[in-house]
Amino acid sequence: MRSRCAAWLLGLALFFPATLLKADVPTVAAASDLQFALTEAAERFRAESGRDLRLNFGSSGNFRRQIRQGAPFELYLSADEAYVLALHEEGRTEDEGVVYAIGRLAWLQRPGRGDLPKEGDPLAGVREAISAHGAGQGRPRLALANPEHAPYGVAARQVLEHAGLWEATAPLRVLGENVSQAAQFALTSDARGGLVAWSLALAPAMAERSDHVLIPEAWHAPLVQRMALVKGAGETARAFYAWLQEEEGRRILADYGFRLPDESGGPDHADASR
Numbered sequence: 001m002r003s004r005c006a007a008w009l010l011g012l013a014l015f016f017p018a019t020l021l022k023a024d025v026p027t028v029a030a031a032s033d034l035q036f037a038l039t040e041a042a043e044r045f046r047a048e049s050g051r052d053l054r055l056n057f058g059s060s061g062n063f064r065r066q067i068r069q070g071a072p073f074e075l076y077l078s079a080d081e082a083y084v085l086a087l088h089e090e091g092r093t094e095d096e097g098v099v100y101a102i103g104r105l106a107w108l109q110r111p112g113r114g115d116l117p118k119e120g121d122p123l124a125g126v127r128e129a130i131s132a133h134g135a136g137q138g139r140p141r142l143a144l145a146n147p148e149h150a151p152y153g154v155a156a157r158q159v160l161e162h163a164g165l166w167e168a169t170a171p172l173r174v175l176g177e178n179v180s181q182a183a184q185f186a187l188t189s190d191a192r193g194g195l196v197a198w199s200l201a202l203a204p205a206m207a208e209r210s211d212h213v214l215i216p217e218a219w220h221a222p223l224v225q226r227m228a229l230v231k232g233a234g235e236t237a238r239a240f241y242a243w244l245q246e247e248e249g250r251r252i253l254a255d256y257g258f259r260l261p262d263e264s265g266g267p268d269h270a271d272a273s274r
Contacts (some may be wrong), residue, residue, distance in 0.1 A: 010115035020138065023169070026237035027054040027072060029063040031079035031225065032180035033103055033197035035150060037256035044252065045243050051236045059178040061149025067092055073230050079103060079197075080151035081226035082274060088228065095226025100257035103138060104223070105155050105215040106201045108186045109193030116211045123163050127194040130168045142172045142258075143185035143194025152179035156195035158220035186210075198258040225258075 029036050035057050042053045056063075056073070064083035067073055068090060076093070076099065087093045107122045117124035120175040129140040145153030148248045153175070172192075176182030186194025187210055192233050199213035229241055243249050250260055 001054060002194050007270075016223070024234045024236045025052045025054055026074035026234055026240075027056055028075045028077065028237070028240070029067065029071075029073040030055060030077040031060045031063075032057045032178035033079055033199050034077060035180050035200065036203035037199055037253055037258070041244065041249055041252045042067065042240070044248060049081070049083060049239060049243075051239060053236065055242060057178070057180060059145065059150040061151075062178075065149075067230060074233040075227065075229055075241055077225070077227040078151075079212055079223060079225050080154075081224045084226040084228045087230075092143045092231060093228040093252075094231055094233070095228065097226050098245065099224055099261040100227050101225045101253050101260060102222060103152070103225055104198035104217065104257055104259070105159060105195055105220060106153060106198040106212045107193055107215060108183055108196045108201050108206075108210050108212045110187050110191075111209070111211055117213050122213045122215050123159070123165065125193045126160070126163070126165055126169060129172055133172060139172060139190075140192040141174045141185065142169050143174050143188075143191055143196070145179040145182040145196070146175040146177060147212050150178050150182075152195075153182070153198050155220040155223055156239070157165055159195060159215055162219045198257060202255075202257045 020125060028178060038055060042055055043209050046052060060078040060080050060083050063076060064087060067076060067087055076084060081099060084093065086098050105213055107117055109116065114125060114128060126142060129142055133139055144156035147153035147157045157166060160169055174185050176185050180200060182194055183196040183200045183206065184197060185191060198214060201210065227241065229237060254260060
């Protein structure tokens with residue numbers, strides 16, 4: 001009897017650590033410009049650590065609101081650092097977190113959907129769409145993320161305002177709930193193109209069915225992206241947070257066009273690829 005009890009207790013001791021590790025699968029709230037980069041990073045992290053993650057992509061502003069309301073996210077990667085800093089002030093994150101990347105904006109269009117704008121004139125497609133609409137030649141759509149809650153939508157609006165085209169594009173704009181949806185809209189049959197995250201345009205799944213040109217950084221406010229652990233985060237979320245700041249995590253972000261926070265800004269390279 002005693003030997004059976006000892007064996008049972010030993011079995012529990014061996015079983016529970018593995019069970020608890022498997023149960024620690026945190027939900028990560030991530031800006032949608034990270035859809036491809038973070039998926040690749042999570043796969044590599046899983047291969048190295050054996051730990052799983054649930055990735056939830058969407059607009060940074062919506063995630064900020066959900067975390068404020070108590071949504072069970074453990075790690076938050078925002079495309080606008082202001083949302084993370086605001087949550088920290090409200091006591092929702094463990095600290096101010098860290099800047100993990102600087103994002104870029106690009107013009108994206110379907111192949112054959114008019115000439116691809118040149119690097120020196122990346123908004124040529126926008127002006128073409130405005131002219132076509134004014135001449136009664138249809139209503140070619142221009143896609144961007146919703147500036148109300150998506151940082152890349154804010155940047156897209158700033159770019160159009162910089163060029164004096166914001167008001168003229170009003171009847172042509174179609175707004176995505178986030179920048180990933182905006183990229184999908186930009187490649188539809190009735191769209192001339194759209195202003196989306198460069199990281200999405202560089203992803204192989206997107207690059208094989210689209211063309212793009214980079215937008216100059218000086219045309220919009222810097223897309224400073226910050227991440228932080230939400231209070232109560234578990235060990236897996238903490239491990240992934242640390243991993244993203246290490247060499248391999250940083251390399252993956254750089255592969256998708258993100259400038260790392262300790263790198264100085266350089267000249268535009270619109271033809272950069274993975």
